[in-house]
Amino acid sequence: MADDSPVTLDRVDWQLLEHLQRDGRIAVAELARRVNLGPTATADRIRRLTDLGVIAGFRAELDLERIGYTVIAYVRLRYPSGNYRALHAELERTQELLECHHVTGDDCFVLKVAARSMRHLEELTGRLATLGSITTSVVYSSPLVSRLITRPQPGSASVER
Structure with missing residues (x-):
């Protein structure tokens, strides 16, 4: 049975996820530079986030x-x-x-x-x-098609207490 419980993410995990949501094709070396990690550590984190099911996949977004x-x-x-x-x-x-x-x-x-x-x-x-x-x-128009999920800020309504 799969474990669907929430995964604990640190600051770097959230940074990686934010960058990957903006550009799923970003090179690991560039991503590593942006989050101040080495390429191997960055690739390992992406692999771990994928294995945990946090990253569900990568795909092209089409203009229908x-x-x-x-x-x-x-x-x-x-x-x-x-x-x-x-x-x-x-x-x-x-x-x-x-x-x-x-x-x-x-x-x-x-x-x-x-x-x-x-x-x-x-x-x-x-x-x-x-x-x-x-x-x-x-649909007439779509003012918001999708939104990036970012790290919840302490004190915000989205953070569990």
Whole structure:
């Protein structure tokens, strides 16, 4: 069984994580210079943070509009039963379903969808509607797409007491 308990991170770990969140392709030598460690110690820390599951992976962030996905929407799905096989099958076969979150409240799932057009979105939501009742919200703009997680400051609401 995996240990999902929080990992204790020191100041240098947080510095490494902040730099890697900004640029996952930064060279270890440059990263080492920025955090005032040797390259070997830096690589060892990155390996340890990865092994502990703090760093879940490295990937390229795509500009969806530049590759033809001009419509982003969130679909709330009210699923009628506890058997999620059909949903999981749809998630497997549909690359345009970017995220799926099982949530509390009236809706069971919230899905992030990327579509090439409104007609394409209509096709995608039509398939999702066969699973249960849906509500779709199209994204106009995204003032905050993602945020860096930084070291909590003492006295802030995000630090446990």
